[in-house]
Amino acid sequence: MEEAFDVAIVGAGPAGIAAACCLADQGVKTIVIERGEYPGAKNISGGVLYGHDLARILPDFDRRNCPIERNIIESRIWFLSKDGGYSLSYRDRAFAKEKKLNSFTVGRAKFDRWFSEQAREKGALVVCGTVVTDLLRDHHHRVIGIRTDRADGDVLSKVVLLTDGINSPLAAKTGFRPEPGPHQVALAVKEVIELSEEVIQERFNVGTGNGVTIEIVGEVTQGMDGVAVIYTNRKSLSLCLGANLATFSRQKVRPYEMMESFKEHPMVAPLIQGGKPAEYMAHWIAEGGYDAIPRLCGDGFLIAGDSAMLFNALHREGSNLAMISGRFAAEAILEAREKGDFGRNGLSGYLSRLHNSYIFKDLKKYRKFGRFLHTHEEIFTTLPAWTSLAAREMLTVNGVPKKDKQKALWREFRNRTSLLRVLKLLWEGWRGVT
């Protein structure tokens, strides 16, 4: 039996649910199909969300029992060698007061479930435990609905919004966007480690409800182009560690073993000491940047969120880009409904919105950054090792004059790399972010 909707949305993640909220608000008959047992069952992110973008969909989200873990008041950056490392941090009173909930941590299993509830209250139908296996098309090749793995599971709709995430067998099958190559994604693993609220607050020097994020580069990814993070949740820490999938494959590194080494690092171990591992997960992260974004709309369909490869690696922004692109898609669908044209032209308001927003502007700004990391492996090898050696030597009092130490360090530097190479790295790094 086929049922007809105005909009069918594939996947109850932040992009799909953001769109469902906006559409249901305007009385559009919307169905969301989710393959997990419940929304969020298959979803994972480092865990940081931004209030500004959520408030554009639910202005009073913080009064609707949104499952916020901790409000982020401090961001740290670590540059680590095998045995040590540098730490740079910034904390601001504003993030606890007038800019409260600028960013906060969430567990996606809880957050996405809550977010879906908000869409349901607005009138969207959210169906779980159902995989979308194909797109339905008419004889003009226009998308007119979806096929699911349920018996009689075809759903007809005027528009299909594809927000099924970065790992999309549906894309591979139907070709609505190209299957990414292993060099275009990072493989990340995440471990959630439980600790009491008090212990977390003590270790991170924060009060109740506030938290810290740590972004980490260096030798923790064992020479591979990648990053690690530690985020504070209310009663747990999220540890994530990822690297380019092609590099993983080439260097034969086992992600779970890399995670174990990371947990033993002298700057990490004291933070998680006594903690109880509670969950272990894996996911891809889009690495291609602006140039990997596929064609985002066609006759009868739109693509948003991770599925559209919208991810800003440098600023760890993904879930918020998903929510914004989901909202833009909904706005474009409403426009198309006014015009009575759900073809590519009718839906093109989506593209103009993306182009005028910070999503595309930021991704364009950083379009060279991914390549920069990929082509400068010394960021993950020589540089952290040498800078740590330099700090260790200069901080060690052993009767050797500092000038002699400096000379020895320069010799060591030249053995490992060259000044020209580092200057080139700094120049290209600068160009990659400006």
Next chain:
Amino acid sequence: MKVEDKLFLDRFRVNEEPHLRIIDASLCLRECPDQPCLYFCPANVYRLEKDHISVAYEGCLECGSCRIACPHLNIEWRFPLGGYGISHKFG
């Protein structure tokens, strides 16, 4: 902590029918000297046995890596049936 212990933390609802399948098992031994799936798979799904690579799909974390990083694209990969597979508790 071993990968088996990590996977033990997770909640899986296992379907009898595997959602992962090596298309041509002999190819792995014949033409794939590196066998990178034995390393990069975060759930250690692929294991080298005496004369083949076994597929412990029950503990698959559904990241999709094997589908695109198998050098011979020799892995058939579907999502588990709706509601099956891993269910994140925290996410």
